[in-house]
Amino acid sequence: MSAWGAATRLSLGTLTVLPAGVPSRVDREVGGRAMVLAPAVGVLVGGIAAGVVALAQLVKPEADLLAAVLGVLVVAGLSGGLHLDGLADFADALGSRRDRETMLRIMKQSDIGPFGVVAIIGVLLLDVAALTACLQANFGWQALLIAITASRLTLPWSCRTSIPAARPDGLGSFVAATVHPLTATLTTAATLAATLALSAPGVLRLTGTAAAVLLAVVTSLLTSRRAVRALGGTTGDVLGATVELALPVTLVTLALTV
Numbered sequence: 001m002s003a004w005g006a007a008t009r010l011s012l013g014t015l016t017v018l019p020a021g022v023p024s025r026v027d028r029e030v031g032g033r034a035m036v037l038a039p040a041v042g043v044l045v046g047g048i049a050a051g052v053v054a055l056a057q058l059v060k061p062e063a064d065l066l067a068a069v070l071g072v073l074v075v076a077g078l079s080g081g082l083h084l085d086g087l088a089d090f091a092d093a094l095g096s097r098r099d100r101e102t103m104l105r106i107m108k109q110s111d112i113g114p115f116g117v118v119a120i121i122g123v124l125l126l127d128v129a130a131l132t133a134c135l136q137a138n139f140g141w142q143a144l145l146i147a148i149t150a151s152r153l154t155l156p157w158s159c160r161t162s163i164p165a166a167r168p169d170g171l172g173s174f175v176a177a178t179v180h181p182l183t184a185t186l187t188t189a190a191t192l193a194a195t196l197a198l199s200a201p202g203v204l205r206l207t208g209t210a211a212a213v214l215l216a217v218v219t220s221l222l223t224s225r226r227a228v229r230a231l232g233g234t235t236g237d238v239l240g241a242t243v244e245l246a247l248p249v250t251l252v253t254l255a256l257t258v
Contacts, residue, residue: 004159009035014171015041015152016158017080032178035155039191042152049074049148053131057140066139068131071144075247086240087123088116092191093230093237100231104167107237124247130251131163139205139258146195147250150213154189154242156184164233171236188217208257212250219246 003025011034012020023030049071056067076084089222093103095115106113112120134143156179165176192213199209220242 001004004033006030007037008036011037011041012044016045016177017046020234022058024047026174028174028178029175030158031174035159035175035179036183038152038155039187040148041146042149043194045075045078045152046145046148048078050145053135053144057135064132064135065128065139067135068128071140072127073150075144076124083240083243084120084123085112086113086237086242087119089237090227090241091115091119094226098125102230104235107235115136117199123244126248127251130248130255133255134258136250137255137258139254141252142198143254143258146198146212147228147247147254149191149195149249150216151243151246153213154223154246156187156237157217157220158224158234158242160184160224165237166227166231166233166238171239172234175239176234181210187230200250205258211257212253215249216246219249221236 005082006023007030009020010026010030012018013023013040014034052073052074053067053176056063060066069118088108089107089112092113092115093106096103096106098106117119131140131144131147134140138164155175157175159175159179161177161179162181163176167170167173192210195209195213196206199205223238223242223245224234227234231238
């Protein structure tokens with residue numbers, strides 16, 4: 001199996017619950033390529049979720065809130081809840097205000113503390129509220145597809161070569177510092193082109209989509225910077241947290257501009 005083939009399986013297997021098989025090769029090269037493919041996986045997840053939203057609107061056009069809840073739940077389900085779990089662990093670690101080793105230990109524990117619960121509830125409420133606003137503006141399934149794709153764009157940026165792993169084991173050790181900034185930039189350009197195609201026509205929508213994608217990148221830069229300062233690098237939980245933070249950022253941006 002080629003490195004890209006293994007990376008495709010690893011990306012699907014890591015970022016979704018969809019059956020992808022076990023890659024015959026898993027190393028840092030494959031891990032880096034898997035992170036570069038994350039936005040493409042976002043298109044797949046987003047396409048399924050967008051289809052559910054479109055179907056719900058077709059059956060019950062006036063039930064925007066119901067369609068939004070279904071769309072958000074589909075995304076969480078297809079992701080296996082792993083990103084939300086990462087968000088909760090990272091929030092609990094930062095909320096503890098403890099030393100680096102203690103925070104890393106908190107992130108490895110299976111329970112969820114109060115900061116994690118608030119973080120999960122907060123992002124889900126923002127996701128549903130923003131998507132509902134987009135649905136009311138007749139830009140629902142498109143906004144969800146754009147936001148999910150853009151949120152996965154955070155992964156190559158979070159794994160750029162200047163971000164080390166916080167510990168020698170776990171997912172972070174395989175993917176940290178594996179993506180060259182130029183590769184992340186090219187991936188961003190491709191993602192931006194694809195999402196802008198979904199937004200046309202309309203100058204405001206095009207501007208909002210561009211802003212949403214770029215703000216997803218900014219979210220990645222800020223979150224990874226915080227992780228380096230607090231933990232000494234990134235972890236799988238930090239990567240999942242970044243995805244979950246970028247999703248409401250993009251959805252809210254779209255809701256305010258469509």
